[in-house]
Amino acid sequence: MRIGFFAGSFNPVHIGHLAIANYLAEYEGYDKIWFSITPQNPLKNKNKLMNQNLRLRLLQKSIQDYNKFEICTVELDILQPSYTINTLCKLKTDYPQNTFELIIGSDNWITFHYWKDYRTILEDFKILIYPRSNCESICSNHPNVYLCKNAPKIEISSTFIRQSIVEGKDIRFYMPEGIYKEVINSESVISSKFI
Numbered sequence: 001m002r003i004g005f006f007a008g009s010f011n012p013v014h015i016g017h018l019a020i021a022n023y024l025a026e027y028e029g030y031d032k033i034w035f036s037i038t039p040q041n042p043l044k045n046k047n048k049l050m051n052q053n054l055r056l057r058l059l060q061k062s063i064q065d066y067n068k069f070e071i072c073t074v075e076l077d078i079l080q081p082s083y084t085i086n087t088l089c090k091l092k093t094d095y096p097q098n099t100f101e102l103i104i105g106s107d108n109w110i111t112f113h114y115w116k117d118y119r120t121i122l123e124d125f126k127i128l129i130y131p132r133s134n135c136e137s138i139c140s141n142h143p144n145v146y147l148c149k150n151a152p153k154i155e156i157s158s159t160f161i162r163q164s165i166v167e168g169k170d171i172r173f174y175m176p177e178g179i180y181k182e183v184i185n186s187e188s189v190i191s192s193k194f195i
Helices: 015-027 051-062 084-094 106-110 118-124 157-166 177-184
Strands: 002-008 032-037 067-071 099-103 125-128 145-146
Touching: 002 015, 002 084, 015 032, 015 067, 015 125, 032 051, 051 067, 051 177, 084 099, 084 118, 099 106, 106 125, 157 177
Parallel strands: 002 032, 002 099, 032 067, 099 125, 125 145
Antiparallel strands: none
């Protein structure tokens, strides 16, 4: 199977994550999109993350009714911090029958050269970059990198979600059904230290 590997903090998951993944599953020929909760992104502050188990539960609840979406927990079981190269290599070893392609936003592509062993990722895996409006001038001549130019640009971020909740905004329609209530009832989200 051709698997799109979509890793992130999902802090929390929102409709932007799901809409992009849905587009890629339906229009880019992936058999499955595997979502992976990143416990600790080396380039981000871990103290701003919601509880890992809460993030995982919200993601599971969000994707449960769509058969092209699955949860991958491999990053929860390997040494932290999470390095994408380690995850991809483990997936390649554990699931040799599948082909894995890394899905990242164009905002992440800008900092990709900071990633551990990024050249190895480029050589051993395909990378699909979905567009973000603040990162229009993305180009790469590498044969394993391609920009999904027709993917919708959905400018919702988890930071925006958390900030809005702290400000008392009702943004229930920015998250999958049933997720908003769980997020606003989470003490970790309503604490200002998570902004």
